Amino acid sequence: MVAYNTLIAGVSLSLVAGLATAADYPAKDVTMIVPWSAGGGTDTIARSLIAEAEECFGTNINVVNKTGAVGAVGMGATAAARNDGYTIGLITFNLSTYGLLSQADLSYEDFDLIQMINQSPGAITVAANSDWQTLGDLMTYAAENPGVVTVGHAGTGGAWHLSAEALASEHGAGFNYVPFDGSANVRTALIGNHVAVATTGIDEMKQLLEAGQVRVLAVNALERAEAFPDIPTIAQAGYPLEAPINDWRGLAAPKGLKPEIKDEIIARIKTCYESESFQALAQERGLPLVYKDPAEFGTFLADLEASLSVAISNLGIGE
Known part of the structure; x- marks a missing residue:
């Protein structure tokens, strides 16, 4: 009985500690790793998303650009960071091709997904x-x-x-x-x-x-970009493709976040994403926004890898 009571007490303390951690989050600034150079499209999205982080996230989010190896340096740094909720990172289309092209031992399964941000033509x-x-x-x-x-x-x-x-x-x-x-x-x-x-x-x-x-x-792309109505698609210009390849960007964290911390990050980042300032900036910059939650994002990435496997094989640039 003593052992049982001790076990119950230990579990209760553990649950309380977990709740306290979630309640206290974030207790310090968060780092966002961007795997591409400053001034590029991915960097611009990242900085626009967290421009008002104190209001929408609850603390500062500091962008760190870690470039190289077609994005694998930065995305690898996110995957390898401590899974305490204080490092998140941009993940991009290249993550879907690393294994198919033997470029890096890295895939979406090495992360806790947060959300998709956009798909760009x-x-x-x-x-x-x-x-x-x-x-x-x-x-x-x-x-x-x-x-x-x-x-x-x-x-x-x-x-x-x-x-x-x-x-x-x-x-x-x-x-x-x-x-x-x-x-x-x-x-x-x-x-x-x-x-x-x-x-x-x-x-x-x-x-x-x-x-x-x-x-x-x-x-x-198959359709004209909403923000660029005067520019024809490749089909309208006389060079159609059945399934043009488009880019995607999203957010992820190191694998193994505590569930309560992961939920906090997802909710807080979604608040930044839905903010009037970010939505207005996206419209101003012609950025097509697409939101997918972690489950939807994971399904999308699994399906994309299957499609890209065929495309890369046809292009002769795989293994």
């Missing part, structure tokens, strides 16, 4: 001084001069690399791909005429487009 963009006025001009030249057209992208096997290659393969064009660490660097290379074409998320080109520094030839 791709864009095929040239500098404003480019001779190519339409997607047809570009594709015709790339078909007649295979390997000459340089295309900047944010990493081998990433969404924009795969989306551009799927377009090229389907329509007989031959691109020469140039990888960068993040789309911010791709944009710099494009306007500096170091690459002839950029493949990025269309939202990542919004400011340069409005400034007249670039020309978006087409949206690499």
Whole structure:
């Protein structure tokens, strides 16, 4: 009986300690690891989401950019961090391809998922001084001069690399791909005429487009982007794809969070996501928001990996 009472007391204390931990959370600043360079689309989303973190989350959230290895350095750092609720991270499309491309031993199953933030359609963009006025001009030249057209992208096997290659393969064009660490660097290379074409998320080109520094030839998606109604889809430009590859971004934490802490993070991040300021910023920047809770997010990622396995095999860039 004494042992039983001791056991019950221990369990009760453990439950109280867990509740106290949840009640006290967050007791200090939180770190958000972004696996891509400052100024890129993922970094912009992260900083916009937590711009008013004290109000919507309850404490400061400090963004730390850890770049390299097509995002695996930063995402790996999130997965390896202490699972105490004080480190969260952006996860991106590349997480769905690491295993398929033998780039890193890392998958969505190595994290506690928090939420999906957005899905972005791709864009095929040239500098404003480019001779190519339409997607047809570009594709015709790339078909007649295979390997000459340089295309900047944010990493081998990433969404924009795969989306551009799927377009090229389907329509007989031959691109020469140039990888960068993040789309911010791709944009710099494009306007500096170091690459002839950029493949990025269309939202990542919004400011340069409005400034007249670039020309978006087409949206690499089935439908026009709501924030860019004047830009045709690849099909409308004469180069259809049955299933264009789009990007996604989400939030995750190191595996093994205490359930009560995980629930707190999910609820608090959702409050930031739903805030008027973030929603307004997203609309201003042409960022297409898509919310999925952890269960929906996990289902989406499992299904995507199955689809990408086929796509990567067809493109001949897998193992």
